[in-house]
Amino acid sequence: MAVTNFIPELWSAEVKLPFEKSLVFGQPTVANTKYEGQIKQMGDTVNVTTISDPTVNGYDKGTDIEIEDVSDGNIKLVIDQGDYFAFRVNDVDRVQAAGDFQSPATQRAGFGLKDKVDKFIASLFAKTAANGGPKSALGALKVINGVGGDTPGADQLTAYDVLVKLANALNKENTPTDGRYVVIDPDFLAALQHDPRFSRVDASGTSETLRNGIVGRALGFDVLTSNNVTGGLVCAGIPGALSFANQLTEVEALREQGRFADIVRGLNVYGAKIFYPEGLATAKCTFEPATAGGSGE
Secondary structure, eight states: OOGGGSOHHHHHHHHHHHHHHHOSTTSTTTSBOTTGGGOOSTTOEEEEEEEOOOOOOOOOTTSOOOOOOOOEEEEEEEOOEEEEEEEEEEHHHHHHOSSOSHHHHHHHHHHHHHHHHHHHHHHHHHHHHHTTOSTEEEEEEEEEOSOTTOOOOTTOBOHHHHHHHHHHHHHHTTOOSTTOEEEEOHHHHHHHHTSHHHHSHHHHSOSSOOSTTEEEEETTEEEEEOTTOOTTEEEEEOGGGEEEEEEEEEEEEEEOTTSSEEEEEEEEEEEEEESOGGGEEEEEEEEEOOSSSOOOO
8 A cells, every 4th residue: 555545634644743742932922923824935925014102191181182093014924945855765674664654754753843043043033142132131140050059169050140131121021921931952951950949849839840941940931951962051931022924835645656665845935023022131251160169068
């Protein structure tokens, strides 16, 4: 039986399931996806209308109120990224396979697409941080990686202190507290786990995995970890600040003409844009032993 007897929509579901389960930066609680339904193919542009804030004036019952026109603007979300997969399933291999031959291949395709998408969104944070943005960019920070109880030096911070600074930076921009997240790399997580303020279940607020990559809560942040955060970058924000649109546009199975085999291929198109830089905060961390104080063990 040829793979082409499988309905293409079923292949699409097989690929999409591990893709959606694995996203960290691309999940709706980090990047909102409200414009996703408006894209169909690579090169599409979503035009998002923005409006200015109305002026709030003091009221005097003896004075006529002033009416102002609300000005509008336009921000473009361009679907300029695309990735594909294409693999061959030989009839002989499928017949000799012990077990399901379809699911492992489609799962690996889904994971591969996920990794490309997550790296792309993470790169937006890295680029804006390198270019002096977002507005709440803390720059380079030295973070101790010692055991709990180590005392930071004069120019050092604990990982927990970094979260305090990120929260404060967002607070200064009047960023809403609902839905705040911070995405960290494994090194930052290891340093953070030494701090009892984070590691205690009663302090972090959760003892189980709730979403993709989530490892706990601290200071109003959902704390998530990803290997796609590089260079010690720590990314904090709210989902309304960053928009992401993704569409698995094509998944198809077809018979190869020159072989006894089937071909399965798929195309994923996507784009992302930071709409509200004031809703994001970043820090660049380097990890080092404490230069003052001793171990608290």
